[in-house]
Amino acid sequence: MLNGLHSNAFASLLAWSTLILMLAPVAGEATTVEEDMLWTGGLRDAYFGDRPITESDDLIVLDIPKRAENAAIVPISITAQIPQTTDRYIKTIYLIIDKNPGALAGKFHFTPKSGRADLAFRVRVDAYTPVRAIAEMNDGELYMSRRFIKASGGCSAPAGSDLDAAMARLGKIKLKTQGEMKPTEPTLAQLMISHPNLNGLQMDQVTRLYAPAHFVRHIKVSLDGEEVFSAETGFGISENPSFRFYFVPEGDGELTADVTDTKDLHFSQTLRVSAPGQQKLAQE
Amino acid sequence: MSMPSKPRKSNARKLLISQLSCGFLALSCAATTPERETCSPSTDIVQVAPGMYVRPGHAAVVFEGDEIANLGFIVGDRCVAIIDTGGSIAEGRALDCAIRGVTGRPVCYVINTHVHPDHLLGNAAFVRPGVEFIGHAKLPRALALRGDLYLERASAHAGHELDASNIVFPERVVAETVELDIGGRVLTLRAHDSAHTDHDLSILDSRTNTAFVGDLVFLEHLPVIDGSINGWIDELEQLSAIPLDYVVPGHGPTSARWPAAMAPTLQYLTELRAKVRAWIAKGGDLASAQATIDAPQKAQWPLVERYHERNVGAAFAELEWED
Incomplete structure (x- = not known):
């Protein structure tokens, strides 16, 4: 070894x-x-072996601030440059923060039902580092959008400035949609999970022990039982994880989010959704 | 009761002389008691009320400057209470030296208004018999969570390695209020709900009806949200009803009229909250909020370019959970 x-x-x-x-x-x-030393020196091989990766913003565009004053909550957004179709779609997006302990912040999975493989969320950044979003197509091709960020200390930084408030509403979920919903058109959804997402990197000065890690590990969002978005997440995700993603509504349905954390606690929330055409009919 | 209130000017002159003598006669300073050995001629002290002194700070980003926060001490008939100790052991020692220039009475309390390093990393200069460290009941947790990070940053700033002895925990904590009698004057320490941080402590001096409010009040330095924007606004609104004469803010002038002193902080927070709430209501995300929402009264605030974006993020993360 x-x-x-x-x-x-x-x-x-x-x-x-x-x-x-x-x-x-x-x-x-x-x-x-x-x-890119860490990437070329091991990260790339660890996650992708010798598979070719095209570095290009043609398929997905990663958007992060160049410099973040609060490294514990850095907004990340990924915009897909192609629609999700059954023939060709983005299957998975990997978000890798080279210099974070646990470089893989998350793997995010999409389906043709996602409509668009756009995604926004927040991460902790521990050092000046490259950040890379790598899209894996349904045929296995890999495309990478790379940026560099100046931020530091986000991982060992205290989780919550108001930890008590975060713990008090542990597991509370907000699931909502935004904008006017149109049948068969991608609709923006937001999933917010109240969770301290403790990363196990904060040392107690008195005991010299680290607070045990406790973070959201898995997320699955389905529309009437069919997956539209899912994710495997690490402790690079900021506390109170918040995700924006798309799904394609088809008439009336139920959008359900299932969340599991590292203590195997399960949280769930369901939202009734209906495309406006249907709603109008129902009202008339 | 015998502590006379001296006229400000003569006292300032006396201080200057003692500082000069320390500076010019550094060797003789070093040869006296341990408390005098690091006398700094550069430490400026202002008497803001009878027996109440402030070492003025100057707005700068933490770990990018020195002498950032306002520090202070109150001289009682029995002993001296210090409120905040500065960003380094050197700052703490300089404050200690300045106290020696004012009074021969011993330091009995070091009170920390909150965890931030520009206020607290001078604590180590006062670790000695007879000195008790006091803070908010939630200060120990904040120190435990942040201590390592602060040491790492402070080491980088100082250019040499600091060890865990530079993080001094409170020996006594305040959950609601505590009264300290330092001889002829009673200090009321009040633990606040989550505001600037989740563990702000203010100190009211009965003799002068003047309070050290720490970073509950910012002047000439953009307020920094590290607790709760809603809580901070609530605390300021409650505090404004207390009929104080003056306060010593954590940043800005060494003293300011109450409640006028809190108006700029309250205005910034209130207007920022309204902007962020409106942004969330229309479905805007964090990144666009940070890129777009401008600072209220932008021109009046130093350090707006370093802390405003962070404030938008902190406010957003809190307010998005409102129903």
């Missing part, structure tokens, strides 16, 4: 030095190579 790690590290160092040599004449590029 140790040997493996060592040889991996050595190999990546070699690869990195080679890259530096190759790119040395281009000053601007050298910085990027240095920034």
Whole structure:
């Protein structure tokens, strides 16, 4: 195990030095190579092996602030540049924050029923780091949108400025839709979960022990039993996780969110939705 | 009762002289008691009311500057109570030295208004027999959660490694109110509900009807929300009814008329809340709120470019849970 790690590290160092040599004449590029050390030196292989990844904003665009004064709650948004169709759709988006302990902040799954694979949520950022959103298509192709953020201390920062309030409403869920709902057109939904999302990185100065991690691990949103959005999340997600995503309503239905945390606590919320055409009929 | 109230000017002159002598005769300073050994000639002290002194702070981002917060001490007939100790042990020592220039009475209490490092990291300068550390009942938890992060940042700022001894926990905590008699004057310590932080403490001096309100009141420094915007507005509205003469704000002038002193903070918070609520109501998200919502009275606030966006985020995260 140790040997493996060592040889991996050595190999990546070699690869990195080679890259530096190759790119040395281009000053601007050298910085990027240095920034991407963790990615090229192991993260990429760990999550994607030797699968080709196209770095491009043609498929998804990652939007994050260049600098965040509050690293414990950094807004992230990902905008898909293609619609979700049954033939071609974005199946999964990985969000990786290279320098976070636990670099994979989450894996987010979409279906053709999502309509659009857009997503907004908030993360903790521990150091100046590249952030990457990688879209996996239904045929397995991978596309990456990469940004760099200046923020630090978000992981060891105290979870809640008002921890008591957060704990008091642990598991409370708000599920709502926004804008006018039209049948067969993607509708924006928001899922908010009241949860401290303790990441196990905050040390108690007195006991020198870390508060045990306790965070939201799995989310599934279904429309009448059919999945429209789901996620496996890590402790890189900010406290009181909030997600914005799309789904395609078809007449009257029930939108249900099921949430599970690391203590196997389950939280659930259902929202009745109806596309306006149907609603009008019902009123008349 | 015998503590005479000296005219401000003569006292200031006396202080200046003592500071100068410390500065010019650094060796003789160093040769005296341990409390005098790090006398700093640069520490400026203002007497804001009889027996009540403030070391003025200057607006800056935490860990990017020094002497940021207003610190103070109140001299009783028996002993001295310190309110906040500054951003480093050096600041704490300089304050200690300044106190020696004013009175020979011993320091008996170090009171922390809240956890922020620009107010509290000077505590370590006062760890000695006879000094009791006091804070809000929720201060220990805040220190436990943040101590490591503060040490790491403070070490980077100071250019040398600080250890855990720089984080001094309160030995006595205030859940509601506590009265301290320092001889001829009674200090009322009041624990506030979540406002600037979730553990703000204010200190009212009976003799001068003047209160140290910590960062419940900001002047000349953008208010920073690290507790609850709703709670802060509520606390200020309640506090405004208390007929104080003056307050010492955590940032800004060394003293200010009450309740006028709180008006800018309250106005900023109230207008920010209205803007963020409206943004949430129309379905706006956090990123767009931070990019779009401008600071109320933007031009009047130093550090708006460093703290306003953060405030929008803090307000948004709280207000989006309102029903």
